[in-house]
Amino acid sequence: MTMMPNWLKQRAFLTPERVAVSDGKRSKTFAALHEAAAVWARRLARVGVKEGEIVALLMKNRIEMVELVHALFFLGARVLLLNVRLTAYELGWQLDDSGARLVIADNDLAGRLGGDGRVLSVEELAALPEAEVDEKETCDLDDVATIMYTSGTTGAPKGVMQTYGNHWWSAVGSALNLGVQENDCWLAAVPLFHISGLSIVMRSVIYGMPMRLQPSFDPEEANDWIMRGEVTVMSVVAAMLQRLLAVLGDARYPDTFRCMLLGGGPAPRPLLEACKDKGIPVYQTYGMTETASQIVTLAPEYSLTKLGSAGKPLFPAQLRIENDGKTAAPYEAGEIVVKGPNVTKGYWRRPEATAAAIRDGWLYTGDIGYLDEEGFLYVLDRRSDLIISGGENVYPAEIEAVLLSHPDVEEAGVTGIEDETWGQVPCAFVRLKPGAAADEEALRAFCRARLAKYKVPARIYFVNRLPRNAAQKLLRRELKTLIPAEEKPASHP
Template identity: 35%
Template sequence: MYITQGLHRSMQQQPDAIAVRYQGNGLTFAEFGGRVARLAGALRSLGIRDGERVAMFSLNSQRFLEYLMAVPWAGGVLNPVNIRWSAAEILYSFEDSETAVLIVDDTYRDTGAQVAADCRSLRHVIYAGDGETPSGMLGYEELIAQHEPVEDALRHGNDLAGIFYTGGTTGFPKGVMLSHANLYTSAMNSLMAGSLGKEARFLHVMPMFHLADFSAVNSLFISGGRHVIVPSFDAGTMMESFASEQVTDVLLAPTMIQMGLTWLEQNPDRAAQLDLSSLTGIRYGASPMSQALLARLRQRFPKAGFMQGYGMTELSPAATFLLRENHSDEAVSSGKVRSVGKPVNTVEVRIVDPDGKEVPRNTVGEIAVRGPNVMLGYWKQPEATAQAVRNGWMHTGDGGYMDDDGFVFLVDRIKDMIISGGENVYSAEVENALASHPAIAQSAVIGVPHVKWGESVHAVIVLRTGASTTLEDIQAHCRAFIAGYKVPRSIEFREALPLSGVGKVLKNELRKPYWNQ
């Protein structure tokens, strides 16, 4: 298994088919593969050898897609940069991984130059923008034009394919080492689940540095589907792209879904002009989605099939899928739609106690995963690896339970669980109750210090445009759905919630004013 295998196959079997569309332009598989092979030749000429790290700090683009294939083609190891990080976090990840080459676009050119000036391991910076190449950098297009294509290095199997850094919000990030086999089997699991076939036109609107999008990249290259790319998420641009490119499939975080639906509601005249009928596959993940939001989505796209993925970077990234058939009216009424589905084809999942022993069905414990998707380990952190992966099982840190039919229900990150007066409160359950309140657009629930109970339930709320409510009204609403001890004891209103690059709410940022005193 090697992650360039699908590209090779499409270059042979459908060289004239469109591989990628970006900013109104298209490249065939033959054209795209030729650029990849030339970029790989340039990287080899810059001294990149088998296993050496190459980073990209960029918005989504055709060149980002070329990077994802050219680095392994050259024998190197991918190190995509989280665009939400500070210069200090990026510098740490580069020096920790001994990254040798950095590719930057126009948006991050200046920050990239700042990091490069301080980084001891970087030998070259490549400018992948559209302006004049800055002094001290190499031009991306010039490198492709000046170098001949090279043969694929064909690193494969358990060879290291990428280091994907996680965290960075508290302490130093950890580099997750994923092999070619990790990434390839994860991509195949998506295809076996019935998504992203040869006729797919997939919109890359999630950031391409994120592993969830990279998994879709690999699935599409294997199947021969089309990549449609927008630089970053914008609700209006996304909807326009669905129509203009006749997109069939997309992967979104729930926050993106909410913003997209809100855009359609706030722009009814433009929305009425958009033909969105091609969109038949909507995949979601990265954080839990409320039942109220899912109901809105199903109502707006009644002919679309929905699929949820649950996992983490350390799992390459998928552990379970809630398939299209599990989003039916029957699944909604039975409650199965509230689950994250069943283990993907090549993976085992079990729910364990603190000693690693499997707990009975319908009992909350920690979700543990075993299979060929489990990471090689954390870069240069053998102790952290040994703590996370025990007897072949990746301990996710997520709390959940498995029902009698084998569906996995996610209740919370174990570290996010609120213990109030000796009772466990799972924030996701409270957030689901809040989501059905007509005035609430978004919410995040955290535990805050309390003298008597240790912690109390606190809700941070973003209201719908023009809406208003009170603590008492919210509490009365929640009591109809959850037990009294789970009802928020305090609230605060904000214009927006702090989000990561893929739409996850940064709860640690919300906790800081309460716990860092």
């Protein structure tokens, strides 16, 4: 058992006057954040919230959400972070699966859960009288602080347990990599209900660093903040970075901006090259809900020489590639396996899934990748999305990246379809940019010039939208449903 002082309490004691959180209009110091969280804790105590219980938050990025996370930590309750894009059915499923006793929802989201007796709007909570409560002075690093359901890209969602220790080591690992500077301010335009956003809340209180919130991503406003030097670090996924580049135009970010942390999925090469041209310091990262944020990161000085790599593990973490139970040689593809104090102890109430994913303390990520001779990681794809065509491994992400580099293509998804000769062949689904005219043959020719023959999509279908989950990740396993019923896939090229 390793105990630490409660983070917000300690931070408000050490640096009370520093800004903790702002949304561009309102801001709060750590002292004020502490006071606000304490008030929420006393109201939560009034509805009977106790240590060890699960309380869900269904909220957008707002200062109150940060306050409530800390309020629940004061009570020793576990915070279940709910994705605001989920339907009532999906939310209900997670609440039942986790055994949450209460949901605090933004006023405009509370209605989504209809007559669910567990829901309290922020407004309703604010109207409650305060009860006496003993704030917890400490936290045990082994205790579960938060639970987050994985987005379900590859199957039914599972609740990932994140301990205080996981968050602590994640924040420390990130600081040892990026450093912490006096004028730092980290922009959370990614949702706090994902680990990419929540990890910023943890870094803020642990480092004593202000965080800036956007309730939903607004590239113009983010750009203004960066240009004015008010934001020095920002977490993004590729689609957000694309939009930022469009807003930036021919301008350049000032030197105060020191890190664009890019993660969540594969990074298209043209995007990385465009950032390089504009001098944007992109740190590519690889991580997941199970690793409490990034676990592998590539520093910008390598972004050209190691283009497309996700980098090396953070200081507290280890990484290897495993193939058939053996550690793979450099450049040999296999499952990415990670270990470290930021790695989850497992899935909530899923001992079997936990035992399958974590063996000897190593987390089997379900992602495929390889290391180069210097130990830089290259992520290929999710194991479950791998296409095996005529005995060759085909990674949908590689084909998607090529299609996305075509000027007419807005979105692309690739999956394997059955084929008598080859077992499986890749098949692509593309949404064109408005007004674009590329046809199937033009796109296949484009692929032929850039990909080995067996990777060129046997068919390319044009669609209006691609199936994505609530985290906006592509659901490759649902792509097949977009094939017109009367069509039989053509044979391999």
